[in-house]
Amino acid sequence: MSTTRWLRRPQSKAELRIASIGEVDAPVAEFVGRDLLADPPGTAAETLDLVLVPGASLGGPWRLAGEVIEAFIECERRGVPTLLLAGTAADLETPVAAVCRAVAADDPVVVEHARSRFGADRVHGLPPVAGRRPLLRRRAARRWRDVIVAGTG
């Protein structure tokens, strides 16, 4: 799986403020304002709508250590949702995965594993083919789920 299929600009006009914990690939990076590991949250985290956490197989963090912990603590304190982008089932097993609020994956096997572990309501299965309609629509334009759409590939 490539992160290039993860995001596209939400159809709503609202600008979602998205950050990441760990580096995400282009072109997804276009939607991500900053990496909290390189640019610690400070007071700005209060205005974030979503934090993406690339799974270990996508080059993201797997250990809970140092600035990774600090970034997650800031997200928790400010109520910012963290979304694990899981490329493989092993991405679900890491200490970092255990502290993410929700999971998104496009591999049906990973989605099934994730639902067993996290619960159906916390897992977003994405269509594997690019160019589909948004997977999850919400009336509230600022809801972070608006951004989870299938891809630009």
Added chain:
Amino acid sequence: MCHGAPIWHPGPPSAPWARRMVRVADSADSARWRFCGRVGQHSDHRVAAMSALLGELPVLMRHEHGSLQGTSAVSWTATAAAADSASSGVSWSPAPLPATLPPDPAVIAERHDACSLVVGESGEARLHAGISGAVPIYADLTSNTTSAVHFCTHVDPLARTSGTPLRPDWDAWAHILAMGAPLAGRTTFAGIRRLPPWGRLTVPPGGRPDLAEDGWPWLDIDGGGEGSLDAVRDALVDTVGALAGRGPLTSLLSGGWDSRILTTLAANATAGEQTAWTTSSDTGMVLEELVAAQVAERLGIRHRVIQPHRSDFAADLDHFARSVDYQTSFHVWLVSLARTLADVKGIEGIEGTVLDGLGGGVFVGGAFPDDDSSESLLAKRFDRMARYLKGAGQILHPRVIEQIRERSRSDFEPLATPLADHPYGSTFTAYLARTLPGISLAPFGLVARSAPIATPFLNDRVVRAALAIRPDKHADGSLYAPLLRPLAPELAELPTAADLTPARRAHRRRVSSIEAAEHFRSLLTREPIRRLLAPGLAEADLSRWQSRLDNTGFQHLIRGLATLALWLERYDGLLDDASTDTLLESVG
């Protein structure tokens, strides 16, 4: 052990327990720590039957006036010169004991919180509970006019081998629902009792059994204010150091103070060669895991985070209920971690005695203080312990609320009244009404199945040192940071998970997930539990159940009812009266 065949026991075929025997594969308890025996003169048929249910345990003592079978214990002999009369004894504990023990059950209870069975030269037999009472030992007192009393570390074997009709103890169930655990030593079965702290069950030769509950030494501590934190710290260091001298240590690490202190002590005592284990306490936050990770990182020890799976909720609830003999539903969330500890034992070189912070909050942290309300002391302490009844009309039928309130109050008052004037009255009330009957079963019922376990905050020296400090000095956990500072200055300043927790919880709790709500609804809408519910709840849709489970008080009541449902299912056909109508009667 013969799998698949009816269990064999050496009693006569017409023995009253025969009908309650089930296949070994269905019932054998593979808990790591298990004992059964008798105090007094009797045949060994019932002890052997209990042993078979527990998985065929080695004989540790076989004497005309007392017998014991169990997993492992320390035997000792007192000569007439060293005691009132010569006696032989066996002592056991879920924590590793020294290879030799002083030949006195009271000293053993005090120093090691261990239970002992002693038979004197005269034939007098005595079962002596530990000083904390947190290590459970149950006795069947239904037939205490006979010459012996049978006992066990688990309720189930006593119930299944009982010679008298099995009856629910509805007072115990009222306590479980209203307060979280049964008071006054009750268990879910009438007549099977848990020994109190320092309880001594004595059977003189030819005489009747006598259970002495008086003289608990901890109540003599007057909180006079002469104590010091150094004494508490020294006692903790010595306790953990002694455990480290008997084998490797591992710790359950949350985001709070008690486990942080124990993990630090263990790291110091083992030069960092330990693993700390954390799981989600299902509070709707992940700060416990994150702060625990910070602590482990700063101590330089291995850290494992175990994430409970949503799909395992029903199995975890059932596992927990069985492990604690259906007496409480506190800490169901700990099951995944306990199971992992059992699975990894010996695989990753992690085997060791698990340190648990039980007792730290009450004896050091100043938990459960009296509030400033104008209510009577007894009333406010009762309301605090039975706080789950607030708003209970959303979950329970109005008559059930009346019943469980009155039944709880009638056993709470004899417990709390003598403590009203004690300087640590609120502490001991909380300890006896909540920590002991309920919370203690998480370490000693659940985790003890997987690993040796120790609770250093319940060590006699630690408790005495902590309670020698004036009660007001304990307020709001203010002793914790200065207690830890000389051991780990950086950790003394690190905020706890509670310090960081915002008002709004971000995560959906596992206990209120779709998967859990479906399971609870399925358990509670079956008869005879259904009739105990508030009008309309049985017919409510899943989202209403989820919303009720998001409220801690409602969730507690639902967990209690689910535990009752599982218990009735487990003992279906063995109970003489499984009707719950008693809880629906009007309080006269």
